[in-house]
Amino acid sequence: xxxxxxxxxxxxxxxxxxxxxxxxxxxxxxxxxxxxxxxxxxxxxxxxxxxxxxxxxxxxxxxxxxxxxxxxxxxxxxxxxxxxxxxxxxxxxxxxxxxxxxxxxxxxxxxxxxxxxxxxxxxxxxxxxxxxxxxxxxxxxxxxxxxxxx
Amino acid sequence: xxxxxxxxxxxxxxxxxxxxxxxxxxxxxxxxxxxxxxxxxxxxxxxxxxxxxxxxxxxxxxxxxxxxxxxxxxxxxxxxxxxxxxxxxxxxxxxxxxxxxxxxxxxxxxxxxxxxxxxxxxxxxxxxxxxxxxxxxxxxxxxxxxxxxx
DNA sequence: TATAAAAATACAGTAGGCTGTATATTTGAA
DNA sequence: TTCAAATATACAGCCTACTGTATTTTTATA
Numbered sequence: 001x002x003x004x005x006x007x008x009x010x011x012x013x014x015x016x017x018x019x020x021x022x023x024x025x026x027x028x029x030x031x032x033x034x035x036x037x038x039x040x041x042x043x044x045x046x047x048x049x050x051x052x053x054x055x056x057x058x059x060x061x062x063x064x065x066x067x068x069x070x071x072x073x074x075x076x077x078x079x080x081x082x083x084x085x086x087x088x089x090x091x092x093x094x095x096x097x098x099x100x101x102x103x104x105x106x107x108x109x110x111x112x113x114x115x116x117x118x119x120x121x122x123x124x125x126x127x128x129x130x131x132x133x134x135x136x137x138x139x140x141x142x143x144x145x146x147x148x149x150x
Numbered sequence: 151x152x153x154x155x156x157x158x159x160x161x162x163x164x165x166x167x168x169x170x171x172x173x174x175x176x177x178x179x180x181x182x183x184x185x186x187x188x189x190x191x192x193x194x195x196x197x198x199x200x201x202x203x204x205x206x207x208x209x210x211x212x213x214x215x216x217x218x219x220x221x222x223x224x225x226x227x228x229x230x231x232x233x234x235x236x237x238x239x240x241x242x243x244x245x246x247x248x249x250x251x252x253x254x255x256x257x258x259x260x261x262x263x264x265x266x267x268x269x270x271x272x273x274x275x276x277x278x279x280x281x282x283x284x285x286x287x288x289x290x291x292x293x294x295x296x297x298x299x300x
Numbered sequence: 301t302a303t304a305a306a307a308a309t310a311c312a313g314t315a316g317g318c319t320g321t322a323t324a325t326t327t328g329a330a
Numbered sequence: 331t332t333c334a335a336a337t338a339t340a341c342a343g344c345c346t347a348c349t350g351t352a353t354t355t356t357t358a359t360a
Contacts, residue, residue, distance in 0.1 A: 006318070008299055011235025011247065024336060040320055052360055055337090082232065087160025097161060101258045104251040105232075149158055156348070174306060190350055195308055205307090 004048075009037055017060045024055075036139040077148045078086055079109030087145065092138050094145075108140045117141040159187055162196055167210045173240040186275075227298045229259030237295065242288050244295075253278045267291040 013031060022028045025044045032039065039047075053060040083102035090093040098106050107123035110130065117137040122129045132138040162182060172178045175194045182189065189197075203210040238245040247294035248256050257273035260280065267287040272279045282288040 005165060005299070007231055008234055015195075015236055026336080041337080042321080042339080043319060045336095046319085049338085081157055084158050086158075086165055101255040108251050149155065191307075192309080192351080193349060195306095196349085199308085205329080 009039065010047060010051055012037060013044070013051060017053060020059045022059045026137075076109045076113040079106050080145065080148055082106075084149070087142065089138060089142055092132050092134050093130065094130040094138050094142055096130065098126050098128065100126050102126060115123075115141055115144065159189065160189060160197060160201055162201075163194070163201060165204060170209045173210045182297055205260075226259045226263040226295075229256050230295065230298055232256075233297070237292065239288060239292055240282050242282050244280040244282065244288050244292055246280065248276050248278065250276050252276060265294065267294075 016022055016031050025041045028044055029041055083098040083106040084096055086097040103123040103126050107121050107128045110121055117132050117140050119131045119133055132141055166172055166181050175191045178192055178194055186266055233256040234246055234250040236247040246256060253273040253276050257271050257278045260271055267282050267290050269281045269283055
């Protein structure tokens with residue numbers, strides 16, 4: 001299904017939720033159904049989890065400011081699968097090559113993974129530069145990233 | 151398998167091929183195997199097709215300069231699945247919302263699809279603005295894009 | 301043209317992602 | 331606390347992408 005359905009649904013959920021008038025998942029389900037997006041409550045439960053939306057008195061709200069107890073490597077694994085073309089080590093630096101325009105999303109995913117080895121990242125159009133304190137930490141990071149590939 | 155293997159393998163194929171020393175698919179297979187990427191000749195045949203690499207006297211070469219007879223909507227469908235959060239029509243304009251940093255890649259994919267309705271696109275960080283000559287063409291374009299969603 | 305090497309593909313199996321159904325758990329109000 | 335509503339999840343099915351095997355088709359060379 002290419003998952004376009006899911007991503008688009010997520011966008012619609014964010015939009016509906018930001019309007020602030022969603023009382024519960026059944027409510028959300030009806031709103032989506034009204035625009036031809038028919039899914040079950042179970043699916044919405046999963047969606048809200050993936051989107052990190054938590055319920056408040058006034059509807060749902062982003063939980064992105066809350067502690068990050070989810071595994072941060074999941075979205076990174078996806079991004080790597082989608083974008084990574086090559087890994088090039090260079091002393092304390094790690095260069096990730098992507099197709100044109102792939103660097104920004106991949107860098108965001110790398111940042112999101114919050115690897116302790118990483119001092120910082122810089123992304124251009126098709127290149128992500130990851131800076132680590134030293135060669136050892138780069139090697140460690142590289143192993144962890146490569147482990148996410150297969 | 152998350153296809154991480156495939157994208158990364160494609161990157162490695164591009165790298166090996168650019169070195170110019172690949173004689174044939176069996177040769178390429180051995181080179182990849184030497185770096186722990188073990189696949190069959192059949193898979194490489196498919197990879198080279200996807201990468202549009204054609205054989206020349208001196209190895210393989212990009213065929214991207216050749217006429218574009220492939221459907222341009224494939225990568226767009228992927229990009230939409232990956233990035234599209236919302237579609238907002240406005241007279242002769244179509245606004246595509248994406249997650250942060252999603253606009254550039256999505257815009258590139260839209261551009262790549264070469265829709266005749268499109269006069270131009272402008273992308274920021276999370277918004278792609280598509281300009282069409284008039285409302286009719288915007289409606290047409292919108293239908294075509296929405297058809298790629300499911 | 302005949303032949304062998306190279307490349308392409310038909311076919312089938314595998315694996316993972318997504319979703320619905322049905323059920324369990326949690327939450328909140330009385 | 332108790333009950334009903336709301337939410338989460340175990341389970342299974344479906345679908346698609348990917349890949350290997352085995353074979354066919356193409357290419358190039360003698």
